[in-house]
Amino acid sequence: MIYLIAALPAETRPFIDLLKATLSDVLPFGLYTHDTALIAVTGSGHDNALIATSALLGHRPPQANDVLVNVGIAAAPQAYAIGTLMIAHKLTCKGQHDYYPDMLLRHAWEECSLESVLEPQCTPLSHPCDMEAHAVFKTASRFMGVHQMLFAKVVSDHFEPQRVSKEEATVMIGAHAQALLEYADNLERFITPKALFSAEEQAAIAQLKRGFTKTQSHKLDDALHRYRLRGGGALPKLCFEPLHVTHKKERGARFDAIIRAL
Amino acid sequence: MTPSSAPFERFSHLYIERRVLELPQTKRIMARLTGAQVIIIEHYKDLFNRRGQNYDLQERSKKLILAHKEAPYMYEGSFYSDGFGFEHFFYTAGMLGCVYDCDYCYLQGLYNSANIVLFVNTEDFFDALLPYLGRPTLVAISYDTDTLALESLALQSRAWIEFARTQAQLHLEIRTKSANIRAIDDLEPLDRVVLAWTLSPQSVIERYEHDTPSLAARLRAIVRALELGWRVRVCIDPVLDVEGCDALYGALIDELFLHVSPEALYSLTLGTFRMSAQHLRRLKSLRRSDLPFYPYEVREGMALYPLETEQRILSSLHEHAARYLEPQRIRLWQQP
Numbered sequence: 342m343i344y345l346i347a348a349l350p351a352e353t354r355p356f357i358d359l360l361k362a363t364l365s366d367v368l369p370f371g372l373y374t375h376d377t378a379l380i381a382v383t384g385s386g387h388d389n390a391l392i393a394t395s396a397l398l399g400h401r402p403p404q405a406n407d408v409l410v411n412v413g414i415a416a417a418p419q420a421y422a423i424g425t426l427m428i429a430h431k432l433t434c435k436g437q438h439d440y441y442p443d444m445l446l447r448h449a450w451e452e453c454s455l456e457s458v459l460e461p462q463c464t465p466l467s468h469p470c471d472m473e474a475h476a477v478f479k480t481a482s483r484f485m486g487v488h489q490m491l492f493a494k495v496v497s498d499h500f501e502p503q504r505v506s507k508e509e510a511t512v513m514i515g516a517h518a519q520a521l522l523e524y525a526d527n528l529e530r531f532i533t534p535k536a537l538f539s540a541e542e543q544a545a546i547a548q549l550k551r552g553f554t555k556t557q558s559h560k561l562d563d564a565l566h567r568y569r570l571r572g573g574g575a576l577p578k579l580c581f582e583p584l585h586v587t588h589k590k591e592r593g594a595r596f597d598a599i600i601r602a603l
Numbered sequence: 604m605t606p607s608s609a610p611f612e613r614f615s616h617l618y619i620e621r622r623v624l625e626l627p628q629t630k631r632i633m634a635r636l637t638g639a640q641v642i643i644i645e646h647y648k649d650l651f652n653r654r655g656q657n658y659d660l661q662e663r664s665k666k667l668i669l670a671h672k673e674a675p676y677m678y679e680g681s682f683y684s685d686g687f688g689f690e691h692f693f694y695t696a697g698m699l700g701c702v703y704d705c706d707y708c709y710l711q712g713l714y715n716s717a718n719i720v721l722f723v724n725t726e727d728f729f730d731a732l733l734p735y736l737g738r739p740t741l742v743a744i745s746y747d748t749d750t751l752a753l754e755s756l757a758l759q760s761r762a763w764i765e766f767a768r769t770q771a772q773l774h775l776e777i778r779t780k781s782a783n784i785r786a787i788d789d790l791e792p793l794d795r796v797v798l799a800w801t802l803s804p805q806s807v808i809e810r811y812e813h814d815t816p817s818l819a820a821r822l823r824a825i826v827r828a829l830e831l832g833w834r835v836r837v838c839i840d841p842v843l844d845v846e847g848c849d850a851l852y853g854a855l856i857d858e859l860f861l862h863v864s865p866e867a868l869y870s871l872t873l874g875t876f877r878m879s880a881q882h883l884r885r886l887k888s889l890r891r892s893d894l895p896f897y898p899y900e901v902r903e904g905m906a907l908y909p910l911e912t913e914q915r916i917l918s919s920l921h922e923h924a925a926r927y928l929e930p931q932r933i934r935l936w937q938q939p
Contacts (some may be wrong), residue, residue: 378818430616430643441642441650443657443663447607452640486655527608532660537890558896566887567896 342401343378343588344524345493348385348473351507355515358379359522368396378522383473387459390473394480399546406533408525411477411490414497414510416462417469421451421496425507426517427469429455429492442478443488446528455492461502464574467495488532493521503555537569545581549599552584564603575581577602611665613702616640618650618668628640628723628758629669635756636667644668651716659891661717662704672696672722676731680743689774691735694746697722697759701748703780704813706892707841710747712882721753725762732773741774746803750778751798754786761787764796778838780812782820784827792832797869799836800825802859807843809895818855822848822862829867837863839906840874840936841917844897855925865927873920874936875913880906913937 347353351369356362362373362380364499370393371382379401383393403409421427432440444452454468457475474492481490495513497505538546546565550558567574579599586592617639623629624643633641642648645669667679680692700719722728732742742763744750750759755877756924760777764787767773778799803811805818830862837859842852853881876894877884883906886895899906907913924933 452729488657535638563896567893570893
């Protein structure tokens, strides 16, 4: 699942259109849903971002392979051309801790340190700035790992926020929307933990463990992991046979047999 | 633009503490890593100790952090390592993390991050050591890391060797798996410095010591170090209880002495796998290798092979090594 979080409806529009996501009314802010993505419109600024991100991730807690993309427009110095997509490798906010999303997967976009400010920035800064990223990270890091987050901002202006219209914001983000979704997909694949056991195997293991003592269960877990991580193929048949024991000797014998087979 | 599905290469991002930004060592490293994204940070712990890091994923794209180490600079020699009879035995942490990725390494259980912190204020380590140098003192400089593996960039082994040259009581052990002897081959060897290579059978290297040089490359580096006049210790440690262990490690000893004259070797260390039970638990949770799932025994908080297995392995290898070396040059690591 990809969590796409943006401040304004204009910033989410390209993703809603691309994915044909549908409006949901389960949360008290704009939420669009799709099989592979949840798109949230938080409203602008630190507090809105904090509240909406928290509500979204509480509503649907992220899994180990989910990715959060905070997308939006940002002001930047003249060195960054309007329309440039920047990935933030550092998030700052005056008087608060700095945050560092992990930069794992290669990309060809610009990278920057991004400062989150409290209101639209009219005075030029030496680095790009937005109003939400820091708050999104602060909240999301309670729910997910630093490798699961991506902060993607498109340069909309050189500290002249009054010159950016909603329509322009949609067009500028739309130019990168498809590539960003593909990148998020790739990141999802990259971070997905390899499953050591199939669903069928997991069910059989759980069934077995119900018949064993706690200590035996731990030992069985270790033996199974060792077997599989050493490249062992299908689990021995014994692991799938139902365990009906009436005596602890019988249970011990079955346990020993499985450990030997592994 | 087609987005990539490949990780960034190693050290694609260089994080630098603001206070070391102007140090010559920092500038030299920045000049070496010109393609890296430079990110200024306030303190390395803000990055290295973050919550929610994924060790396994970071291993695929390690970043380098340049930082200033604060005291303590030296740590008392650990229970898990050999002090070689020195009353003063310290180890330093000039680096946190390692460029190599060995499945049996306790660093996976020790740190939240697979990134590497390189402390660039090496002189402060030397100053901290000075009060101890009235007596023979051993310092293991490559204990929590592999300094020689990163020598071309860090120059830490070189700095320590040059410092030891000026301090008559200072003895160094530089433990490594690196084949990068070239990085220090212009230095005059020093009797008080031991270069200690960890060797494993090639099949073990391929399976468990990711990103490390091959056995052949390590042997070539050992031969070269001996030619240059360095004292060389070989550490077959940890010995892993893999299938055919006795024969495999016995053959390794034979292979070693096929290339190295027994008289030339300073000493040989043999030790079986061991790790604090606490670190082992963390390694298990990473599920990266079968090694942590071996049915170890926990004795006094340490996970070890069952006593019988440990003794079988060590006595077999000791016997094998004794064909080449007199017993006093073979050291065994066993739980005290």
